Amino acid sequence: MFPKAEGIEMKFPGRSWLFLLLVLLALAVGYYLWDRLAGQELPPGFASGNGRIEAVEIDVSTKTPGRVVEILVREGDFVEPSQVLARMDTNVLEAQLREAQAQLRRAEIAVEAARSTVTQREAERAAAEAVVAQREAELDGAQSRLVRSQELAPRGTVPVQRLDDDRALAQSARAAVSAAQAQVAAAEAAIAAAKAKIIDAEAEVEAVKATIQRIEADIDDSYLRAPRAGRVQYRVAELGEVLPAGGRVLNLVDLGDVYMTFFLPTAEAGRVAIGSEVRLVMDAAPEHVIPARATFVADVAQFTPRTVETTDERLKLMFRIRARIDPALLEEYITQVKTGLPGTAYVRLEPEAKWPEWLELTLQP
Numbered sequence: 040m041f042p043k044a045e046g047i048e049m050k051f052p053g054r055s056w057l058f059l060l061l062v063l064l065a066l067a068v069g070y071y072l073w074d075r076l077a078g079q080e081l082p083p084g085f086a087s088g089n090g091r092i093e094a095v096e097i098d099v100s101t102k103t104p105g106r107v108v109e110i111l112v113r114e115g116d117f118v119e120p121s122q123v124l125a126r127m128d129t130n131v132l133e134a135q136l137r138e139a140q141a142q143l144r145r146a147e148i149a150v151e152a153a154r155s156t157v158t159q160r161e162a163e164r165a166a167a168e169a170v171v172a173q174r175e176a177e178l179d180g181a182q183s184r185l186v187r188s189q190e191l192a193p194r195g196t197v198p199v200q201r202l203d204d205d206r207a208l209a210q211s212a213r214a215a216v217s218a219a220q221a222q223v224a225a226a227e228a229a230i231a232a233a234k235a236k237i238i239d240a241e242a243e244v245e246a247v248k249a250t251i252q253r254i255e256a257d258i259d260d261s262y263l264r265a266p267r268a269g270r271v272q273y274r275v276a277e278l279g280e281v282l283p284a285g286g287r288v289l290n291l292v293d294l295g296d297v298y299m300t301f302f303l304p305t306a307e308a309g310r311v312a313i314g315s316e317v318r319l320v321m322d323a324a325p326e327h328v329i330p331a332r333a334t335f336v337a338d339v340a341q342f343t344p345r346t347v348e349t350t351d352e353r354l355k356l357m358f359r360i361r362a363r364i365d366p367a368l369l370e371e372y373i374t375q376v377k378t379g380l381p382g383t384a385y386v387r388l389e390p391e392a393k394w395p396e397w398l399e400l401t402l403q404p
Contacts, residue, residue, distance in 0.1 A: 081385065081395070082392065082393075082395055083389075083392070084387065084388050084389035084391075084392030085385060085386065085387055085388060085392060085394075085395075086303055086307040086310075086311075086385075086386050086388055087383055087384060087385045087386070088301035088302050088303050088360070088383070088384050088386075089301060089302075089381065089382075089383055089384075090299040090300050090301030090302070090381070090382065090383075090384050091299065091300065091378075091379060091380065091381050091382070092297060092298075092299055092321070092377065092378050092379065092380045092382065093297070093298055093299065093300055093378055093379075094292045094293055094294060094296060094297045094298070094376075094378045095292070095293040095296045096272070096290060096291070096292055096293070097266060097267070097269065097290070097291040097292075097293060098287045098289075098290055098291075099124055099125070099263050099265070099266075099287070099288050099289040099290070099291060100263075100285050100286060100287050100288065101127060101261075101263070101282050101283075101284060101285065101286045101288065102257070102260040102261075102284060102285075103127075103257055103260065103261070103284055104281070104282065104283050104284050104286075105127035105128050105129075105261060105281070105282065106127065106128040106279065106280070106281045106282075107125060107126075107127060107128075107276050107277065107278055107279065107280050107281075107282065107288060108126055108127065108128045108278065108279075109125060109126040109278070110124070110125045110274065110276075110277075110278060110288070110289075111123060111124055111125060111126075112124050112125075112271050112274075112289070113271065113274065114271050114272065114273060114274050115270065115271060116270065116271045117268075117269070117270050117294075117373070117374070118265040118268065118269060118270070118271060118291065119265065119268055120265055120266065120267050120268055121264050121265065122264060122265045123262050123263070123264055124263050124264065124265055124271075124288070124289055125262075125263040125276075125288050125289065126261060126262050126263070127261040127262075127263070127282075128261070129258050129261045132254055132257050132258045132261065133258065135254050136251065136254045136255065136258065139247055139250045139251045139254060140251060142247045142250075143244065143247040143248060143251065146240060146243040146244040146246075146247050147244055149236075149240040149243065150237060150240040150241055150244060152240075153233060153234075153236040153237040153239075153240045154237055156233040156236065157230060157233040157234055157237060159233075160226060160229040160230040160232075160233050161226075161230055163226045163229065164223060164226030164227055164229075164230060166226075167219060167222035167223040167225075167226045168223050170219040170222060171216065171219040171220050171222075171223055173219075174212065174215040174216040174218070174219045175216050177212045177215065177216075178209070178212035178213055178215070178216050180212075181208040181209040181211070181212040181213075182209050182212075184208070184209075263288055263289070265291065266291075267293055267295065268293070268294065268295055269291040269292050269293045269294055269295070270291065270292050270294055271289055271290070271291060272290045272291060272292045273289065273290040274288075274289055275287040275288055275289060275290060276288045276289075292378055294369055294373055294376045295366050295369060295370070296363070296366070297363070297364045297369055297376055297378070298331070298334070298361050298362055298363040298364060299317075299319055299331065299361070299362050299364075299382065299384050300359060300360070300361050301359075301360055301362070301383075301384040302341060302357040302358065302359055302360065303357065303358060303360055303386075304356065304357055304358075305340070305356045305357075305358065307388065308336060308337075308357075308358035308360060310388040310389075311333055311336050311360055311386055311388065312333070313333060313334065313335075313336065314332055314333060314334075315332070315333040315386055315387060315388070316330070316331075316332065316333075316386070316387045317330075317331040317332060317333055317362035317384055317385065317386045317387075318330060318331065318384075318385045318394070318398050318400065319331050319362065319364070319382055319383070319384050319385075320382055320383050320385070320398075321380050321381070321382035322380065322381050322382055322383075323380055323382075326401065327401045327402050328398055328399065328400050328401045328402065329364060329368070329400075329402050330364070330365055330368065330400055330402070330403065331362040331363055331364045331365070331384070332362065332363055332365075333360060333361070333362050333386060334361055334362070334363040335359075335360065335361035336358060336359075336360050336361075337358045337359040337360070339358075340356035340357060340358055341357050341358065341359045360384075360386070362384050362386070368402060368403070372402070385398055
């Protein structure tokens, strides 16, 4: 009935096939979401709020001023606790360390010299004490002769001259004892001074050791390490940059402490207890239900009207709530954890309330 078209072939351009494929895919996804979300009204005892996935961020910064000489990680890399991420220039610190080590050797030699001086002074004191004993013995002999002379001189048995000589010898011996005792006192003072030098030298040793420890700590801090496991989010500095103390080099995200922050009105927020079960559904993966726990409920409203005078206005107050994802689950899916993703948090307000079927957990540690 229709004339045959000769030499004509029905063809779709290449782009038309691609467009048709995208349309079919969009329809399939739309049908899946419609089928999943159909009838998904929350039963009594539950509340929901929109939020975003967040995580603890850590800045890896310098402790002392210096130049960046090495960065060992790139953005997106996963890092382990204590892993070296970057290194600062330590040439000046290493020179200071060698100088301090030389000062330590000098201080230790000073301690040994002071101890030798104490030994020498103690020997001098021992010699002085021996002289005192000798002089005291001479004094005893001189006093004995004087006593005899004093008894015999009045009777004429010994000449008066001898009495005078014995008296002079006794006085001389007494003076010699005093001089020897003074030498002992001087030796003891010298010992005390030498011991004080030991204390001073030992204190210098401790001070230099403390300086060495400080420099070694600064050198160790020049190797910037990851304080905990996480992922490198930003590389703030580049090789060769001179940074001040506290200068940021890298920014990490702690993927072991991931949570969603969402908001609930007064009536519902007041029923959320710390530890309440929460389930998260991400916009990017609505087929997965993620378990979490409420770990924070703000005691101050985040969104408030200008004035709060009526009951209706109080109901408008919104309180911030934080739901933390189980760290064991995070560790299992560590490579798939991303921050900033939007989603919905569903929180159980009544412990006996039963979760609806469409919120049954699909991810568990």
